[in-house]
Every structure is written in structure tokens, then in C-alpha cells.
Amino acid sequence: MQNNVAAKIMEQLAAWGIKKVFGFIGDDVFYLFDALARQTDIKFYQVRHEETAAFMASAHAKLTGRLGVCLADGGPGTLHLLNGLADAYADRVPVLAITGQVARKDIGTNVKQYIDQQSLLRPIASYTTLLCDPAATMQVLEKAYRCAVTDRTVAHISVPMDVLPMPCDGNIIPVPPYLDTHPASSPGVIDGAVEIMEKAKRPIILVGDGGRQAGTLLAELSARWGAAVINTLPGTGTVDRSLPLYIGGLGHAGSPAAAKLLSEADVCLLVGANWWPPKYVPSDIKIIQMAVNPPDIGATTPVSYGLVGETEAVIQQVLNKIKTHPNQEWIKRMQQENQNWLKQLKTETNTQGSPVHPAAVIGAIQDEVADDAIVCLDTGDHTVWFGRAFRPTRQRVLISGKWRSMGFGLPAALAAQIDSPGQMVIALVGDGGFTMNMSDFLTAVKYSLPIKIMVMNNSSLSMEKNKMLAGGLVPEGTALLNPDFAKFSECCGGLGFKVEHSNELKGVIQEALNSNRPAIVDIKVSDLAVPGTTMP
Template structure:
């Protein structure tokens, strides 16, 4: 006879399986023992045991960024849920759909001085668009449905706290698919806004397009639009890799770490089209241009950029009709020449920088070696710091996917993201490019890669400093303290954790070490002795 009742923990896993969840990242703790028991009794969803709750949330965030699906992490009450917050901040800031499930005090102890108790709804409020405490076993499916619908629909973080005594309570409710939502017809509104956008675009003598991660599905259409309109294309860090480096319209990135000459031409623009991007860096952008912003979220229009016209919709839906409107447009040949000069000027300098000799190795030279050795479809995960801006500046992306902490900009993201990426896409090469400071925050999770036999590669920019902070202190003319690092022997640490370890301190050794590491059928770390080079655009 079929079992008509399931425990709350079993129902959570049944429902998450229907949502397509394959992994839950977390650390075992007393208040979630009921959930851990249910995980151990089934094989549809795998529990990935990590060393710290913050890395569990980083992994859930990275998986959500990579796949677009729901990333899930779990933690016990008190210190456990508190430790999740940094990773949840990353997911919230970068619009990654993540659900955090945390244990809570038994129902009769909520609000008391019970050990480790904290009001979790208040705690996660800055990061969770929806947070609820389960009060009855019969409400679990309804709460999971609302959480998943919110996370996936709004690309945001949600949170459920489950009192410890409820995990093993029986309920007769049944899991179900998320409802299909059909949006109302807004053709008239869209047509009106498209006509206004086209009218503004036709006034352009010096057009530019700024594209971000949200434009990935429309990259071909954007390139075709740029051809018709005579526009140069610039990208945010999130848009890096959306367009081929060989594109005649692409001028690379904007802002710190981008094309250093791009701001010159961008400031001259008279009309700018924003696609899949909601932020631009102060000091690098035009002040008087007419700005059109495409975004499917009305709340994002004009939030950080002074937009004249917002077009609500996905870039893939909006760009094609704009192309049709501009078929008879005649681009400004002087502007085409200006754009081409800027592109060539930076391409020549970038090539020179990537071949800068020296020992310790110059950062641009490391980037060029990574570029030459990684697979064309590799997943690269970046930590935050000096390594991020050097990769943004010099890495000429092919078809690689890059994951990073965009708006939250937290250190420690690179290694956990690589672990999650390999679990989600085991067939792809995964490379974490990290600074020594960022890696040292999450060193314990080298063991997580070993535990799950993940042949990821970690490349460490080892300059024994928090170099970005040192640069900023120098640029401000201030005194420095605390920026020197006391580093371990990373190769020995890696080997002690079951990894293969490689090192390079000369140009000659660099690419061979990278190539061998990338072809190792186990986790591998490459310790690169890196010059303490002052980043050119530090302000």
C-alpha cells in the first residue's frame, strides 16, 4: 500500500526534486538532523558536505548563476545561518535564484533564550525577498512553492526556517509542479516603446551599446544591430565572453580592468543602448548622451543609470524589431573610423602586456598563459581582488563561461564556485583563478574537491599581498598596514589535501605547469609567483 503521509523532511526533498534540484550544499548541524536523515535515505538529491556555511551559499549561488536553476543551501540555526549570509549576499546582489533552508529552535522555544536562537527572518531580511518560518507541517509545500516561485521568477534569494521538531512530523500534503504563468498581452505598450527607441537611435551620430550578462541570449542580434547602427559594443565584466574577441564592433570591457581607451570613445557617444546591464562605472561614461535601457524588470530601469527611455522586455525580444527599424540607417563613417582606431590601439597594447617578461611573473603574462592553455569552452571562476581586474583587462575570452562575484564583490568566491561548477557540469574543464588572499579564506574546501573527486584546477596569483588594497592605499597617499600576507607553501597544502601541486616562478615554467595541471585527472593547484605590479588604472 502506498504511503499516504511523508515527513516534512521527505516532502522538502520530494518537492525540490520536482523543481529540478540535484544538490544541496551545507554543513551538518543539530537543528537540521531531520533533513540530513532524509537526505541519507534517498538518492535523488545529493548532499554536498562543505567546510563552512559561507562556502555552501557561494556554491549554491555559483550553481544558480551557471545553470539558471534553483540553487539550494542548508545550515543549522544560530552560527550556521549567520555564516550563510555572505554567500546569500552574493546571490542576492547578482540576481541568482537561491533557496536557503535553515534549522530553527523547536516551536516551544522560539522567541526564548534558547541556545543559538535568533530571529532568522530579521537576520536574512537584507538578502531574502521572501523568508518564512514553518509553523505547521501541513504548510511545507505551500511555503516551498512560494519560495521557489519567488526565487526563480524574480531571480533572487528566498529562505525557509524549519523548527527542529517539525522535520520528522508527518503530513498528507503532496508536492506539485510550479504553476505555468502566462503574461498578459503588452504588445501595444511594447510597440510604442520600440518606436520611441528607434526614433532616438536614428538621431545618433556616435552610437554605443553597453551589454551585460543579461544580453547573452541576444549576442548575435546585438552584433547585427551594431553593424546596422554603426555602434561600438562595450561590455560589463558580466558581459565578458558574450561577444567574440574577433568581433569588429567589440571594444572590450568598460571600467577598471577594461579597455583603458574605451572611456575616451564612450564619453563621446551621443546615444547609448543598454542591454542586460543595470550599472556602469562612474568616470568612464558619457554625461550628455541619450540613454535607452532594455530590461525585463521595470524596477531596474533608471535605477543606477540616468535613462531617458526604458523598454521592458528580454533583449532577445526587443533587439530584432529595433534592427528592422534601422535597416535604412546610414552609419557615420567618421565614427566607424574612430571606433576602429580605439579597438586596434588596445589590441596592440594588450598583446604587448601579455608578453611582459620577468620573475616573479607579471600578472598580464599569467593571464595570457591562462588564455593560451584553457579549453575553449572552459568554465572560469574568478575570485575578487587584483586577480579580477587583471583578468578583465587582459583575458581575451573565446567561448569560456566566467563566474564571479559581481556586485557583492566578496573574496573567497573562486574556489567554491569552481567546485559547484564542476558538480553541475562535470564534462567541462573548470579553472578557478584566485588571489592568495581570497584562497586563504576558503582553504579548507580544498578537501571538498578531494572528497568528491573533482578534477578542477586552481591558479593562484601568489604575490604575498592584498594587492588591490595596497594599490588603493598608495594611490590615496595613505600609510599601509595589514596588506602583507603570511602565506603557506600552497603546493604542500594542496598535496596534503590530496591534490596535485605545481609551481611556476618564471615565464619558461608557467605554461608547461598550467598545461600539466589542466591535464591531471584529479584536483590540481598551480602556485604562480606573481609580481606586485601596480594596476594601471587604480584610483
């Protein structure tokens, strides 16, 4: 192995357990890619656009909790990373971006493709620096790694093209074992939360993705406390739909019953979630927030009490201490409200016709996907319909949460399939979001990643269209001219399917999911507005 800066970067990443990186080549990073080719510990996945690489790194971090790494050229290559890095930064997941830069003598000049990358990335990277001397290589790498992993954020290093081939004798830095150590609330603090919980008459639990590992314990707590369980979109599948008091999602992309019951509750236990939409939540409810990191407590909304620690351990301590008898009147109220909603939902998901009702698509996907499937959502009306209609078992959902970028679904599916080769992975996308980066369907074909893309095709940006119509505006700029997505898939080397009537849904989705090749299902859907759609 060569003993230069580029090689040391790869050697250090491998020592930290990095097994894969995503990126796109360019002049400034030739030596970095040469170093990639000369080692065997890290696999490189080439994409067709740098934004895809950044989204893949973010999705990898969301799915696994581990550091995602993306590589890009300087100038336009770095700029193309921004949207995916902003997604990681907004959703607080660890991502390291390494980019090339012009030669040191050209920094600050008018040379082509030069830009001050640190000024460019500072709003969306907690750490960004220019590595301008080989002697600082290991120290800079370690600082970036520590920042990304401990703060769960984006770190960035730009390396001038003339620095990468320079000799570097730095020593490899092992993973500090204490970086995964988290603070934990004392027994006395746990007692304070239990005291509030025991006084609750109408309790409810809101769980996010941070509560996923504690699903079984949450089910027990729900039964013993007499509390409904609702979830954020990323928290979908944390508890099974068979749970007696599972109500569904929260917000516009959720169950109307969830918002109604939450408005009547007197105590809410917020578990591994940081989403609290003011329009759908009460202002006078007592909130007990449970989080791994102390700064997350009260970061989204003021809370009455906080518990810090690993979710499973904290909930187990609560279960060991809590002594309460469920309020049977509240349980009956929750069950009745949920039954009313499920009756309405059944009507929506069973709607027949052409174009297909969006809820019918979600219902068919729910019926056919594996219990442990990974569902990658893009951003649009289809996202809201999914949150409203999908009743999970143990599925995992990946989403661009706070950044809410279109174009996330396909890259997330690519990363999820790489991370979970034995699991079913689907991307539920709108026609608008998918066409933003559909060239990277070729990446699925190139690496034989059998992802399934479900395109909800209504030839419009229906979320924007319906919001504008709700506000009495003319929806200019929302109509789309789309290709034949099934034929596009076939041109790329994948399988293509079409659905034009609801009676075709089950058979076509089954056929697509049972195949072992990348596939696109082009579903002609109605642009029907989700109930409750308003102008922002």
C-alpha cells in the same frame, strides 16, 4: 519514504526540478539530512563551511538561471550562510536557503545557538519565515519558491528541529508554467527605440550577462549600426574578440579604450547589464536600456528609453526595423583607439621576468583555456587585471558582482563543475581570497571535480595595499604569510604546480589544464598596481 515534514520538503524540491543541494549538517537538521539520504532525486554536496554552500547556490543560479538551494544548521550554521546569500541577493539570482532552528519551546529563550533568524536575514532575503506547523509546509514552500524564482532573489525558511519529524500530508505542488512568462515591449515601443538609434552618429553597445544568448544578433547589430561593443565583467564572452568593433571591458577592470570611446558616444544601448560606473561613463549620453524585467529599467542610472522582453527577441525586432548607415568616421575612430590599446596590451602581456607580471598570467590563461571554459573570478587586483587583459572567445565568467566578496572563486568553480561536468572550469583567485575558504578544495577532491585553481600569489592584499599607497597611507594589514599552495593541493589529494618565472607559464598551465584531477597552480606574481588605481 517517510511521511514527515523533512521528507515533504525533499519531495517538493524534487518536484520543482531541483537536482542538487549544498550544505553542512548540524543538530537542528538531522531529520532533514535523513530525508536527503532516503531519496534519490536530489544529490547532496557536503562542503566544509556553510559560506561555501551559499556561494555555490548563488553561482549555480548565476550560471544556469535556475533556483539554487543550500541547507544549514541553525545558529552559527545560519550565520555562516549570510555572505553567500548576500551575494545572491545583490546580483539578483534565485536562491532558497533552508535552515534548522531550535525546538519551538526554546524560541525566544537563552538556549544555546538560538537567534531570531528572520531578523538576521531580512536585509538580504526578500522572503524569510519560520515554519512552525506541519500543516503550513507546502504553502510556505510554495511562497518561498515563487518569491525566489519570480523576483530573482533570496528566500529563506527556518524549521524548528521538532517540526521536521512531524507527520505531514500536504499535496505536492507542480511548477506553475506561467512563472517564466515575461512582459514584452509592443511594436510601437520598439519603434521609439529604433528612432533614437537611427539618429545616433556615434553609437556604442554595453552588454552584460543578460545579453549572452543574443551574442550573434549583437554582432550583427554592431556591424549594421556601426557601434562598438564593450562588456561588463559578467558579460565577458558574450561576443567574440574577433568581432571587428569589440573593444573590451568597461571601468577600471576594463579597456581604457572602452571608457574613452564611451565618453565620445552619443547613444549607448545597454543590453542585459545593470552596471554603470559613474567614474567611467559620460553624464549626458542617451541611454536605451534593454532588460527582461521592467523594474530593472533605470534602476542603476537614469535612462532615456527602455525596452522590455527576452533579449534575443527584442534585438531581432530592432534588426528587422532599423535602417541606418554606419558612420565611417566613427568606425575609423573606434578602430584606431582599439589598435592603440591592443598594442599597449601586447606589451603588458608579453612582459618577461620574475615575479610574473599579472597581465602575463592573464595572457597565458587566455591562450590556453578552451573556448567554452567557465572562468570563476574571486575579488581582488587579479580581477581587475583579468578584466583589463583578457580577450574572450566564448568563455563564461562568474563573479561576485555587486557584493564583491572575497572567497567567491573556489565555491563558484565547484558549482560550475557540478553543473557542467564536460567543460573546463578554472578559478582565478588571489592568495587572500583563496585562503579564506581553501579548505573546500577538499570538496573538489571528494567529488572528483577537476577544477583548476590559478592562485596569483604576491603575499599581499595587493588591491588594498595599492589603493592605500595611492592615497599616501601606510598599508598596514596588507601583508600575507602564505603556505605552499602546490603542496597543500597534494596534501588534499590534488595536483600541485608552481610558476616562478614567466617563461614557465605556458607549459605549466597546459599541464594543469590537461589533467583530469583537481589542481592548484601557485603563480608568484608581482604586486604591481593596475594603472589608474586610486583611493576610493
